[in-house]
Amino acid sequence: MNREELLQKYNLKGNPNKGLIMATFGFFIGFAAVSLYGPVATNFNKIMHMPGLMLGFLVAAPNLTGSLLRIPFGAWVDKAGGKKPFLTLFLLSIIGMAGLTTILYLYYPDNLTLKMYPLIFLFGLLSGSGIATFSVGVPQTSYWFPQNKQGFALGAYGGLGNTAPGIFGILLPFALVGLGLPGSYATWFVFLVVGTAIYAAFAQDAYYFQLLKKGVNQDEAKKVARELGQELFPSGTVVQALKISAKVPGTWGLVALYFTSFGGFLALTTWFPTYWIQYYGIGVRQAGLLMALGFSILASFIRVYGGHISDKFGGEKTAIASFMIVLVGSVILILSNSFGISLLGEIVMGVGMGVANAAVFKLVPKYVPNAPGGASGWVGGLGAFGGFVVPPILGVFVDSFGKTGYSKGFMVYTVLAVFSIVISMVLMNKYGKNAKIA
Template sequence: MGTWGFFIGFAAVSLYGPAAKYFQEQMQLSGVALGMLLAAPQLTGSLFRIPFGAWVDRVGGRAPMLTLLGLSLLGMWGLVFILYAVPEITARHYPLVVFFGFLSGFGVASFSVGIPQVSYWYPQRRQGTALGTYGGLGNLAPGLFTLALPFAIAGWGLAGSYLAWFLFLLIGTLVYAIWARDAYYFQLRKQGASPEASRKIAAAHGQELFPRETVWQAIIAAAEEPRTWGLVALYFTSFGGFLALTVWFPIYWANLHQMSILTAGLLGGVGFSLLAAVIRIYGGVLSERFGGERTALLAFSVVLVGALLLTFIVDFRINLLGEILIGLGMGVGNAAVFKMVPKYVPEAVGGASGLVGGLGAFGGFLIPPELGATVDALGKAGYAGGFFAYVVLAIMAIGVCWYFIRLDAKARG
């Protein structure tokens, strides 16, 4: 159920990406304005991961997840309302459309709730596989919606497509509310057991990870650990980069390579988002076998190669290869980072998940406007030139990976 809650909430990443060309034409948006619209769900989806991830350490994952999904439902309903109420979307509606994107983006923050919700159910030795599976299956949502939304728009129109999305989210939230359960410790605490008794009984049933008793203590404890910030830097590149490209690739294929909206959605959904999601599951297995540090080094090296191909060569086949390489690298890198979170911050998994997931995912909000600004500055060539940002990020991430490899070697003696 933690994975299910993440899946239905995380679909909001693709809220505007597949419909980007429609909004761009209707509202006559500049590159920066388009990038801001595409990134709107990522702002709330990233920043609110921090408090909500830490809140899990206090009450378990069920209440925070339902709160996020409820807020996302409000945003989706508002978007459906304006699309049905307004005959033609124009530039004056831009602030309202962005606002509903912010509100819908609360569902994206479900990631940092589901991570500790799942972690507390599993022993340390199973964290890589459990979290890799969680992240991989949950990450399927943006790719599936990026793939399906253009077909839905063609058949039902934009308003009808978003109405169907709202109904899916509503039903999914009800399913989660009925079936979701927190780990033993949180169930015992809700029944009135003391923290000490809850820990003892939960440990007897196999629970190995336990939270701190206050929300902000978990965040502060994670923030005081220097290695947390190295993980933030890695996740900014892998997951923030993933969020940004999930919404950017459809407009990239449509405007640079003159693909139809349906084809652009197919290339972005399958060639990047779905690929990165599925490979994340295998990335968890690789991280358990070879260690998160070395797996991350390999992953970001692949991202670097893909970014170079997209930046300096404008050719469909080469660019498709670059997209695939970036998708593979980011998917594996996402799993590798969260293999290291319980290892380096075991006393505050919720707080660390919030910081790493929240500040890392903030890249999904910062990068699209940068890509749009490059298009404004360079014209059509900016669709390729903007990927130089990923070259820089990948090089930075490779350096951080070497830092963690040295730490791991030192710890092993």
């Protein structure tokens, strides 16, 4: 029975390219929440008068749920496919955006005080749930594609989806002029609802999960899906997926690398607008453009090519080279008092982080082929936790050193880059060669 006959017999929908497109679209919709507070942090701060530490926690709030929820939701894909976890995370985000928009319409600007910080922080947490779609889309994409195309597919997924914070970082400050802060968030809320409806209408899980939902037993579902080109299959329940991946030593090395590359990316996407505004006195809209074009969007597009580089040279070698680039960028930013040189440092870090993000997730299905969803949950969740941890630390540097703390804070990235280079070398020497049989 040929491919078309199998698809018709079991009434299966979608194909790898459509699966990639919808997973990327869904990730784009949810991931925009990274820029929820960062580009407009100064607008909140002028009214609420927050110290550096509280400001750091606020801009990082979406990244807390956006990172920790990746663990169970990424593993859930191995049981239910990606569509249901995606829609659940979208629903949580919609609740958060509705609450935040309501607060702003009722209290902004005259009655918005520091006493309302916990509520604004809470709605930021809920809105950030969409960020966790990343670890859902990774296994969803992995199940659609064969092993030899994983690097390109995941690089395209992560790279194009990653453009959302940069694009929203550009749009949000401009929207403030015409719509005001409440109107800007109301528009974002509508965008989220419409995007969720589009994903619900057109997204499809990989063939294996479609067959299971139609009542086909697991053995037959695997047989049919294999004939249709699917190579990766889940090994058990959500808990089993997490346990299996947790027992692979390389999983924890990848967590450490992703803490620097993607957690660091999230942190700087929220922090760079504040850095440019406070350290160089640049306007809000210009700061948003610098963050987006010089870092966020740049890193996202380079991530697409980073997948190709990882396919060609191997994920471990690519990771080592990329973290060396991050190291150079962090040193430039620490030492620079010049706008042009600091911009160069931002660009260098964007290049390094973009390639590193692709390299790390090239290694996920390689190291843990039996439970890529579980591994994606650990790596994506705990790794992305850096997006919540790092901004408050950067805020402490500002509280401790004043204005110069904005540049000295990049010492954090120097340390993380060196640590990640060492970890990458350990993975290459001890685990890389045996990863497929782990």
